[in-house]
Amino acid sequence: MQSGDKETHPRTERFRPGRVVLDTSLFVNPDARKYFGDTPTEALEGFLFLAAQVPILEFYMPPSIFRELLNFIQKDKLSGDLLVVLHQKPPNKYELTCPAFLLYELIEDIRERINKGLRVAESAVRGVSSKGEKVIIQDLRRKYREALREGIIDSKEDVDLILLARELDALLVTADQGVIKWAEKLGIKWLFPEKFRDYLLSSIKKARLLDIRI
Amino acid sequence: MQSGDKETHPRTERFRPGRVVLDTSLFVNPDARKYFGDTPTEALEGFLFLAAQVPILEFYMPPSIFRELLNFIQKDKLSGDLLVVLHQKPPNKYELTCPAFLLYELIEDIRERINKGLRVAESAVRGVSSKGEKVIIQDLRRKYREALREGIIDSKEDVDLILLARELDALLVTADQGVIKWAEKLGIKWLFPEKFRDYLLSSIKKARLLDIRI
Numbered sequence: 001m002q003s004g005d006k007e008t009h010p011r012t013e014r015f016r017p018g019r020v021v022l023d024t025s026l027f028v029n030p031d032a033r034k035y036f037g038d039t040p041t042e043a044l045e046g047f048l049f050l051a052a053q054v055p056i057l058e059f060y061m062p063p064s065i066f067r068e069l070l071n072f073i074q075k076d077k078l079s080g081d082l083l084v085v086l087h088q089k090p091p092n093k094y095e096l097t098c099p100a101f102l103l104y105e106l107i108e109d110i111r112e113r114i115n116k117g118l119r120v121a122e123s124a125v126r127g128v129s130s131k132g133e134k135v136i137i138q139d140l141r142r143k144y145r146e147a148l149r150e151g152i153i154d155s156k157e158d159v160d161l162i163l164l165a166r167e168l169d170a171l172l173v174t175a176d177q178g179v180i181k182w183a184e185k186l187g188i189k190w191l192f193p194e195k196f197r198d199y200l201l202s203s204i205k206k207a208r209l210l211d212i213r214i
Numbered sequence: 215m216q217s218g219d220k221e222t223h224p225r226t227e228r229f230r231p232g233r234v235v236l237d238t239s240l241f242v243n244p245d246a247r248k249y250f251g252d253t254p255t256e257a258l259e260g261f262l263f264l265a266a267q268v269p270i271l272e273f274y275m276p277p278s279i280f281r282e283l284l285n286f287i288q289k290d291k292l293s294g295d296l297l298v299v300l301h302q303k304p305p306n307k308y309e310l311t312c313p314a315f316l317l318y319e320l321i322e323d324i325r326e327r328i329n330k331g332l333r334v335a336e337s338a339v340r341g342v343s344s345k346g347e348k349v350i351i352q353d354l355r356r357k358y359r360e361a362l363r364e365g366i367i368d369s370k371e372d373v374d375l376i377l378l379a380r381e382l383d384a385l386l387v388t389a390d391q392g393v394i395k396w397a398e399k400l401g402i403k404w405l406f407p408e409k410f411r412d413y414l415l416s417s418i419k420k421a422r423l424l425d426i427r428i
Contacts, residue, residue, distance in 0.1 A: 093318060097311035103373050104307060106317075110324055111369065114331070114362045121335035121358060125350055128342040136339055144335060148328045155325065159317050 017058045018203075019170035022086070023161055024069045025193050026173055032193030040072040048081045050200045056207045057200075060168060062160035063088045091163035098163075102185060109152060116147040151177045162186065231272045232417075233384035236300070237375055238283045239407050240387055246407030254286040262295045264414045270421045271414075274382060276374035277302045305377035312377075316399060323366060330361040367392045376400065 027033050027043040036046035051059055061069070066088050124140040131139075153159060158179050165172040165188045172183050172190040183190040191199060241247050241257045250260035265273055275283070280302050338354040345353075367373060372393050379386040379402045386397050386404040397404040405413060 091314070093315045094313065096314035098314055098317060099308070100305070100310035100312055100373075100377050101307045103312060103320075103377075104370055106320065107367060107373055108370060114368075117328070117331055117335075117362070118355065118358050121331075121338060121354055122351055124335060124339050125342055125347060125354060128339055129347070133339060133343070137336055140335055140339060141332065144332050148331070153321060154328075156318055156322060159314075159321055163314050163317075 017056050019058050019060060019168045021060045021062075021161060021165040021168065021170045021172045022065075023172070023174035023176060023179065023193075024065055024072070025175040026196060027069060028072050029175055029193065032175055032196075035194065035197040040069070041074045041077050044069075044073060044082070045077070045079065047200075048079060048085050050197070050204070051085045052081055054200060054203045054207060056210065057203055058087065059085060060087045060089050060164060060170060062157070062164050063090055064157045064160045068157060089164060089168075091160055091167050093163060096163050096167055098186070102182075105185070106153075113148045113152065117144055120144050120147050151181065153178045153182055158182075162188065165190075231270050233272045233274060233382045235274045235276075235375060235379040235382065235384045235386045236279075237386070237388035237390060237393065237407075238279055238286070239389040240410060241283060242286050243389055243407065246389055246410075249408065249411040254283070255288045255291050258283075258287060258296075259291070259293065261414075262293060262299050264411070264418070265299045266295055268414060268417045268421055270424065271417055272301065273299060274301045274303050274378060274384060276371070276378050277304055278371045278374045282371060303378060303382075305374055305381050307377060310377055310381055312400070316396075319399070320367075327362045327366065331358055334358050334361050365391045365395065367396055372396075376402065379404075 025032050026047070027036070027040045033040060033043035036050075037043035051057070066086075120140065120143045124136050124143075127136050127139075148154075153162070158176065161172060161174060161176075161179055162182050164170070165183065166186055170189075172179070172188050173193055173196050174180060174183075174190060175193050180190055182188075239246050240261070241250070241254045247254060247257035250264075251257035265271070280300075334354065334357045338350050338357075341350050341353075362368075367376070372390065375386060375388060375390075375393055376396050378384070379397065380400055384403075386393070386402050387407055387410050388394060388397075388404060389407050394404055396402075
């Protein structure tokens with residue numbers, strides 16, 4: 001039955017497009033976006049220009065991440081290609097599951113961070129007499145956020161990225177270390193935004209070769 | 215095939231024992247244990263005495279929780295019944311899954327707590343000049359722990375309880391509010407330790423009735 005299918009639809013079988021899930025960092029982070037454009041708006045345009053030429057890939061972004069992106073973009077300059085080329089799809093969070101061992105890792109990680117946060121707070125209290133309240137509070141905020149939030153999945157948006165990539169078996173393009181850490185645990189392919197332009201160019205070449213062969 | 219099985223083993227089919235997963239609070243928390251005994255050791259003995267008379271129930275405890283319990287117990291006074299009546303079983307954490315929407319709830323919850331923790335730390339820094347370092351640090355520790363850890367699943371042991379109860383489709387006996395909150399989300403039956411002695415006595419009665427009927 002399956003081999004019969006194959007013979008009837010050889011093109012469909014062979015050309016199931018690869019899927020790519022994009023984080024905002026690709027357009028917002030200056031080091032990442034420079035390969036596509038000088039500003040976030042230009043980078044998005046630059047991406048859309050290339051992406052429209054890659055029939056073997058489909059591009060996705062969770063709506064929550066897209067809303068974040070809109071804060072950095074001049075909306076009036078966006079082309080209509082956006083809606084066709086970059087699909088906004090939320091993950092199916094009520095049907096997806098995650099392996100239970102991840103709960104242990106998440107909770108152990110958070111436990112350690114909470115303890116670290118308390119040590120940061122205590123050392124802030126001890127520093128007041130020598131450095132003064134104002135300096136200490138600024139210092140505290142920075143150190144506390146570093147201790148509790150860096151390198152961790154800490155927002156709905158992060159979970160959206162991970163779950164959408166898992167649902168679609170997609171390549172996840174992100175520079176977020178917390179997200180990458182979880183992608184590794186869950187067997188999700190990922191790519192640094194800096195490499196993404198090359199990835200697109202290579203895919204354009206591959207698409208052309210595949211057309212020739214058929 | 216299945217109905218054939220039923221006719222061959224009618225007793226086994228009808229008497230699949232109910233399963234119960236126990237938290238330490240049953241023996242350690244003074245309000246909970248008083249129904250079974252005055253000290254943790256006596257409460258455990260009291261429980262074992264009743265539990266051995268309930269053939270329609272099986273009792274489980276994750277090994278991590280049992281290790282916690284051992285800190286409160288006089289080991290030399292424990293009867294051999296313990297190993298037979300109270301099964302130590304870890305959850306199968308590499309095969310179990312949890313619904314993905316729980317990740318969102320956990321991460322949102324933690325995010326709010328982290329912000330609350332920072333506010334606690336800031337207000338501690340601001341209080342140093344009036345209350346003095348020593349008082350403020352004691353205060354900080356208490357308030358910080360309250361803000362970040364109360365009512366939340368915050369340890370491997372908590373996750374063990376939840377997952378074991380889920381795996382065994384068991385009744386979870388616990389007084390931990392964080393654990394109860396998750397049991398509610400995951401459709402796990404739970405019972406306050408204060409009610410557990412009555413539950414056992416009632417089960418003994420039920421077991422006798424069932425014996426009479428067969």
